Amino acid sequence: MTLDYLQQARPYSVYLQRQLDSQRLNLDLLQTWLSRPLSAEDFAAFAPWQEMIVARDEDSMSRQLRILRRHVMCQIMVRDLCHLAPLSEVTTSITLFADFAVNTALAYAEHHYEHMYGKPIGGFTGNEQHLTVVGMGKMGGYELNVSSDIDLIFVFPEAGDTDGKRSKSNVEFFTKVGQKIISLVGDITAEGQVFRVDMRLRPDGDAGALVLSESALERYLITQGREWERYAWIKGRVISPGQNDIASLVRPFVYRKYLDFDAYEGMRSLHSQIRQEVSKKGMQDNIKLGAGGIREVEFIAQVFQLIRGGQLRQLQRKDTQGTLGLLVELRILEAKTSEQLLAAYRFLRDTEHRLQYWDDQQTQTLPDSPEHQLVLAQSMGFDDYAGFQAVLQQHRDFVNQVFSQVLGDTPSNPDAEIATEYHSMWQDDANDEVMAERLQAHGFAAEPIIDRLNAIRQSSRYRHLSNTAHTRLNKLMPYLFAAAAETDDATKTVIRLIDFIDTIIRRSSYLALLHEKPEALKRLAHIIGNSQWLASYLSRHPILLDDLLGSQLQVKEFDWQASCKQLNANMIACHGDVEAQMDALRHYQHSQVFRLAVQDLDGLWTVEAISDELSALADCVLNTTLLQLWSGLKNTHTEVPQIGIIGYGKLGGKELGYASDLDIVFIYNDSHPDAAANYSRLIRRLTTWLSATTAAGGLYDVDLRLRPDGDAGQACVSVEAFRKYQLEKAWTWEHQSLTRARFVCGATEVATGFEEVRHTILTQQRDPLALQTEIIAMREKMLPTHPPREDSVKYARGGIVDVEFIVQYLILAHSHIFPQLTQNYGNIALLGIAADLGLIDLNLARNSQEAYRYYRKVQHLSNLKDNAKVEVNSTLLKHYEYVQQLWQCCFNSYR
Structure with missing residues (x-):
């Protein structure tokens, strides 16, 4: 069967033909490998790597890595060309091999130089130091192509010196280690090359140091990091073993705390530069960099990551395919759009690999010769090149269309002509009389608007705006008046719009959003013109502007179970970062409240239904918080907490309003001696999480006074203690409250116990x-x-x-x-x-x-x-x- 597969793939690769004809392949090994995907264990078993490291046998190490690469390459191309492997297997296999090759070279290099200079020791901690190797680009995302180069960055923890007789500074030591890695992996020998190594993504590129400390990396990112580097670091992944983790240094640089619509401009600029290079070099047939190519699919996914990744931790992932799928779950992309983008991406990447299989060259350019064109078409399952080209063009046209919608040049605003007549409303050289005439001519009440505009101009916030923000504000203001003029009360609406702009004036990316997306501005005018509460809500949470762009506001039939599952995933993605988790809860709750309020404003809900939805939202937040906090508590006595949350009042009766507080009581069913103490810790933390105000705002006011014995009572009681209190001590008003109480979330045993107590109390015969x-x-x-x-x-x-x-x-x-x-x-x-x-x-x-x-x-x-x-x-x-x-x-x- 192995020979059959090899012969089936042979016509599509002269590289494979050379290896077979020169008998440079171990066919017995390939017999085993071709039946399944490769793993790191396969690479480790290929040669006695540890013996070579200990013996410092660099020649053998270099040769065996290249021989291994030859077999890996042939295994991947044969399985791919014979339709045994999906794209994800191809890219993962070559990336796993790249990780293995680099880490094997790293182990060799560190051992080699430790033998000469001793172990590097941190000057501050006194700990032994190891090099952190970061894989960038496709390597970071497990998306390498088969003939790719690998983008690396070398970082070490801290300055210091080695402890050997011939001591070197840590930077000197790790520079030598880095150079050895590059040589072992990148040098071309008689056996070929493992990977071309590209170090240009490191700080300051070719002009920068080959290695740098973590503190130097942090300083660079804070003071000099550029927009394109944020894009590059999205895929940055530590590939070396050990405890070094630079995520906390890189994350704040890549992912902004607030929605970052400036990313549109940065990505457009980067794409424009690439397009110019493609045009200069006549690379229109380049399926990676040309219009509708691989890079545009990646840009579509990554611009959403840059904009929203600070709030939605799930988006802080490395792979393009997974990100496109997640964007559907998060309702950022339509499912059909995502599916077509994924189909295009896979087609383009499959084509890219077949171009590279041909002669093991790093190329993404379609062939010129008719013979090679036919081979390419047949390898992709087409009878002729014309058929292949037609499908390829369909995919590229669709990608380019979506790219233009999401990330293309700023579209001409359809309201530009209308806004022109309002341009005079925001002119620094106009006096109040002139402004009054202009406003009145357009149906506005002049005096309150002029007062508000003058107040903004005289404010320190306005005077200290950057040139970019000034420009964006000047462009936006005419559209503000135009949007307000279309509402029922233009004066009231424009004043609220001006007040809102005043709250976000220093976040110029929001100004850019409203200027670029006229539909969002019109929606904003409608919402805050009709609701002072929503106007205030948006002013407190301007991050919700993003919701004006998506389809979520139109989604009435909402799957709370799936949504809560997604929220829980986002919380888990915060990896224990408490501040990030608390903010994630708030962003989620604010977004859902905003969605419901806007729909309510449009008359889509009855009062009972909206209360049900707000109650379902509170249930979701409580359940997620309970699960997350318990998993994060130390020294707990059980994996699953045997505690439940009981809702009283409006929460219990599912009659919550937009600003309702939560009346809750905690009951547990757990005989462990540590149960009461652990659950009390949980409750203290939970009430803090719910009621504290963070940078993302507030969540809920929590009232625990309806628990047994009120403020004097324990934070939580057992089911049996709750029963005893209700039977023997509770007042009639407490039984009244119990009529509206319900189990919200937690352990099912507690739910059963509570319902039994509630039923017993309520069905007592009374005078x-x-x-x-x-x-x-x-x-x-x-x-x-x-x-x-x-x-x-x-x-x-x-x-x-x-x-x-x-x-x-x-x-x-x-x-x-x-x-x-x-x-x-x-x-x-x-x-x-x-x-x-x-x-x-x-x-x-x-x-x-x-x-x-x-x-x-x-x-x-x-x-x-x-x-x-x-x-x-x-x-x-x-x-x-x-x-x-x-x-x-x-x-x-x-x-």
Whole structure:
């Protein structure tokens, strides 16, 4: 079978033909290798590498590495050409071999020079030092092509000296080690070459030192790192063994804390330079660098990594294919677009490899000769070159189209002509009278706008803007007026837009986004023009501007389970970085709240449905936080925490609003002696994570006062202690609260235990008159602090609180006969159940249901939209009257 595969592949590679004809291949070894993908173990078993290192036998080491490379090359090309290996296997196999070759050379070089000069010792720590080898570009992403060069950077931990008799400084020692690696891998000998080694990506390129310390690398990245180097370091991967990890040095340089739309400009500039080089050298047939080529697919993936990778740690990955797939999961790319880009990328990379298989040359240029063209086409599964070219061109056209949409030159704004007439609204040389005339001519109220513009111009923030930011602001302002003019209240909208711009004025990349993406600016004008709450929310979290560009705002049918899974993955990708994890939670929650609020503003949700969604969001955040914190706690007594979170109040009743706090109680079911102490530690940390304000903003206010014994009680109690408290010590108001409580997340045993306790308590038989008296008394206690005003739908006589108390009374009074009342269906549904059971009048129940629904809608819209003050009208008063009638029927009293 081996010979069959070799003969099948032979016509497509003169390199393979030479190896076979000169009998330079071990066919018995290939017999084994061709049946499966290669691994590092295969390379390690190929020759006695350790013996050569100990013997310092450089000639044998050099020769064996090259012989191994020959066999690896033939194995890869034969499996690929015979359709036994996908692209991912091809690129992974050659990258694994490159890692092995470099690390074997590193082991040899360090041993060789330690024998001469002693071991390098850190001057500060006194620890033995080892070289960190960083693979850049395709090597870093496990995406090497078969004839690729390898881009390396050499870093060592700290300055110092070797401890031998012929002492050398660490920089001298590691320079020699680096030079030896390059020689062992890169020199051309009678056996050929392992890999061409390219060191030009190191700081200062060819003019820089061959090796540098970690502190020198950090200094360089902070003070001199350029935009193209950020792009290069995306794929940077430490390939050498050992504990050295430079991720903490590189990550802040590559991935900005905030959304970085400046990356568009930097990537465009880099691509433009490449295009110019391609044009100069007549490389239009280059499938890597030409239009629609491999580089453009990589740029599409990496620009999103640069922009969003600081917030979405999952995007901090090295491989192009995986990144394109992840962009779909994160709703940044459409699935169809990603699939076509992946198909194009694989086709282009397969073509690239076949060009290189031909004669082991590093080329990405399509052949000129008809003979070679036909061979290439046939190796790709086509009968002729024309058929191959047609499919290739389709792929390249699609790639170039997407590239132009995502990263092309700044498109001409379709509103440019409209914005021209508003250009005069932002002219430094115009006096207030002239400005007033211009504003009034376009339908704006002049005075408040002029005051706001003058305040910005006189602010220190404006005066200290960079030239770039000034330019971007000047370009944006006319479009701001144009967008506001299309809204219902142009003056109100433009003032809010100006206020918003003032909050982001120092983040010029956001200004660039709004100028480049007119649809985002129009959406922004619509949103903040209609909602002061959303205007304030965006001002606090301008990172949400990015959501205006994607499709997420239109996604109503949301998969919370998949979304929570993605959030958990993002948290894990933070690798224990607490600040990053807390920020990731906040970015996620803010984005979801923003999505729901915008859809709510557009009338896509009922009040009940939006509350369900906000409650599902809180459940997701609580569950993710619980899991992440427990896995990060030290000295825990169990792998899976036997604790649960119980939601009370609005969280328990799934009636959360946009700014609701979370009433939660913690219960555990764990007999271990360390359980209470460990869970208390967990709760302290969890409440901090939820309630602390970080650079990314706030999350939730957390209230733990509904736990047994309130503030004087323990942070968490066992299920049995919770049962005992509820049976023996709890007040009636605590049983009222229990009617709206539900298990949110945690251990299933706790869920079962809690539900049993809840059912037992709620189905107790109670004295109806005594219950009425206690509930009325509890309601009366609220009046001094929350007087029953008609413009307060929550506390008015016949308002929200009264409906809730009525439902709680019905549950506590009748669940011993009708246990279905204990189901946490919400107040509206429970009123209907009570009516169906004959406990209250059907018409009064329906009227009260409508009243409660109306109250929540009024309350909700007064927060979301601009009518913060509730309008007291006949409809509202009628609803109050209905609920008061129901109250009288239940409690036999007027208040």
